[in-house]
Amino acid sequence: xxxxxxxxxxxxxxxxxxxxxxxxxxxxxxLGGFVSGVxxxxxxxxxWVQGDALVSGDAWVFGNARVSDDARVSDNARVSANARVSDxxxxxxNAWVYGDARVFGDALVFDDALVFGNARVSxxxxxxxxxxxxxxxxxxxxxxxxxxxxxTFDEAYEHWELTRKDTPLGDExxxxxxxxxxxxxxxxxxx
Numbered sequence: 001x002x003x004x005x006x007x008x009x010x011x012x013x014x015x016x017x018x019x020x021x022x023x024x025x026x027x028x029x030x031l032g033g034f035v036s037g038v039x040x041x042x043x044x045x046x047x048w049v050q051g052d053a054l055v056s057g058d059a060w061v062f063g064n065a066r067v068s069d070d071a072r073v074s075d076n077a078r079v080s081a082n083a084r085v086s087d088x089x090x091x092x093x094n095a096w097v098y099g100d101a102r103v104f105g106d107a108l109v110f111d112d113a114l115v116f117g118n119a120r121v122s123x124x125x126x127x128x129x130x131x132x133x134x135x136x137x138x139x140x141x142x143x144x145x146x147x148x149x150x151x152t153f154d155e156a157y158e159h160w161e162l163t164r165k166d167t168p169l170g171d172e173x174x175x176x177x178x179x180x181x182x183x184x185x186x187x188x189x190x191x
Contacts, residue, residue, distance in 0.1 A: 002043045004032065014056065017041065017049060033067065105183060107133060122183060124176050128169065134180045142184050144177065153181050
């Protein structure tokens with residue numbers, strides 16, 4: 001028996017999914033997120049698309065993977081094993097997120113990128129378009145990538161305090177760093 005069906009076709013051609021049976025924390029009848037078709041979400045395992053998340057194109061979610069909140073997975077991207085894509089994150093191109101990896105915040109994972117193991121990728125864009133991404137280094141310490149800069153959280157705070165203290169962009173940057181640090185701490189990520 002299939003675990004879900006294409007329930008409601010939307011104006012954009014996508015379908016909201018509905019669980020046909022209970023599995024994991026999904027109950028029979030639960031509405032999920034949106035897919036282009038059954039080729040986007042496996043009928044096997046505990047994988048699920050929930051909230052307003054969207055999986056389209058030839059993207060494929062399988063294993064025990066979850067795509068949730070307002071996340072987007074498209075093109076030929078893959079999300080598998082126990083991976084999670086959430087918040088406003090986007091995975092596209094030929095990217096693959098697998099293992100116990102987590103992609104969240106406003107992070108973008110694309111082209112031929114591989115995010116795997118216990119990797120954590122998070123990103124936020126400042127009002128001027130400058131992006132901030134939090135990722136673990138080889139020692140599993142969370143680093144902040146901002147433009148061409150690669151900081152620990154302490155180094156990032158120090159840099160923006162010295163270069164933009166008491167300016168609108170400086171204040172916004174400190175708020176972004178505080179939010180990213182809080183998300184890393186709340187979600188129990190290393191670093």
